[in-house]
Amino acid sequence: MPTIKEILQTMDYGPAPESTKEAQAWLESHGRRFGLFVDGAWTDATETFGSFNPADGSELAQVTQASQADVDRAVEAARRAQPGWVALGGHGRAKVLYSLARLLQKHARLFAVLETLDNGKTIRETRDADLPLAARHFYHHAGWAQLQSEEFADYRAVGVVGQIVPWNFPLLMLAWKIAPALAAGTPACWQISANSKAVSDVYSAGLKTTVLPAASAGAIFHANIRSGKFHGTIWPTTPTAR
């Protein structure tokens, strides 16, 4: 550690790392082991794989690989939840979305640090872009939910939506996809890129405090899913996408 006199010669900025203490403590408080968030509750962590910090290779947590049965259960839960979610009406759904946005903002720093640990992008990007934007998406679509009966009077909810969230903006893309779906009255299942699973688990944990018919699952390919949302350019080219 340089002395103050030495720094006065160089006038360098010096290291200013963001503390990971709270994020690590959060992971620790969950035993660094996460099940799936299905039907409003956590499953036991069964078949797991590691989620690693790309900066130093350390393991952040063990996360669960969903099975076909898990996906079935998730989609079924979402289907069950849909009538109630639609019946709640635009204002009712907006209340939930607003609440999600506020929760995201309240815990913005925890999310930002976790996203950085998990994904490897800079804290500047997660703190100043990903998190504020993710919260804005929920606010924005909460607004649409409120206007739904006037602006989209003839539209009907399509059914359960399956969503794939990529690795590059995990939380932001998740917000980007789930917020409009929920606003429109469609429950959503999402699959997170295996490269960035940990943040989704925090998010799911946050969902427990709100009344959402959302469910987390490992994959989205399912006969009862009525609509799929993909991110990226895979749609016309790879068989997996089809």
Add this chain to the structure above:
Amino acid sequence: MSPNLDLTLDFKRNTAIDLDLGWINHLKVNRNAADRRAASLANRRTVKKEYQAAWLIRAIECIDLTTLSGDDTPGRVERLCRKAMRPLRADLMQALGLDSLTTGAVCVYHEMIQPAAQVLQGRLPIAAVSTAFPAGLSSMETKVREIELSVAAGATEIDIVITRQHVLTGNWQALYDEMVAYRQACGEAHVKAILATGDLVTLENVAKASWVCMMAGADFIKTSTGKEGVNATIPVSLVMVRAIREYYERTGYKVGYKPAGGVSSAKTALQYLTVMKEELGNEWLQPHLFRIGASSLLTDIERQLEHYVTGSYSAAHRHAQP
């Protein structure tokens, strides 16, 4: 006094060059871009722990510890000067591993030069505000004579105020002539040109006034008197330091920068240091090219440094007032 004397070896004092009206007239400032750059610039860097402590020490070394009130008395100025010579408590100095520390200068009205000189005994520069500060609307003869008297009384730095109407009416020749006369009257004393940016309305005026004053030989350009409605801001600072940078590129003269008024928190001071480092480089982090005109700032820096040393914050009134 300057911490890095080796860096100052090639320093040569700015001398007047011809007024280039073509250059002045072509100056443009993109207001939105300046605001945007200012918003990200001041907050994109941070200094923590021992680095923050060192930067705050540097901020102290760059302070022109100022009292410019109608009710200034020799007693208040004496207290200010003693504070300027020992800005930090002895126990803090020891904990920070420092042997000596002073502010950059003290800044007072003409009448207070004498009391200040008696206390300082040449150990610290005395800056005097002059030319009918703060409005600058006396006769030219009075203003030049005021500079001469201040220099004779012992001021080694003179903070002059420009005549704002010359900027507002676009009379650049008049501004140039006035500044040249002030610089001449200062002689060996360094001259800081106060642009009163809060009165100049547009950033373009700020840029043009900066250029005219530098062309006329100003050693420093300074934002404000502290008496305008709006004092130093980051966007205004950005425009002024960019002018300094371009002037240096064109002429080889290094002109100093002094934000004044409204810089009262340690955090703000660090933002200004960041602006200087990012836009002009390390040499402009030293008192011969960077000053902050302030008084209560010192107390806040003391509080932060005490927190760095002890881990606890104290109330401002626990520290000797500047």
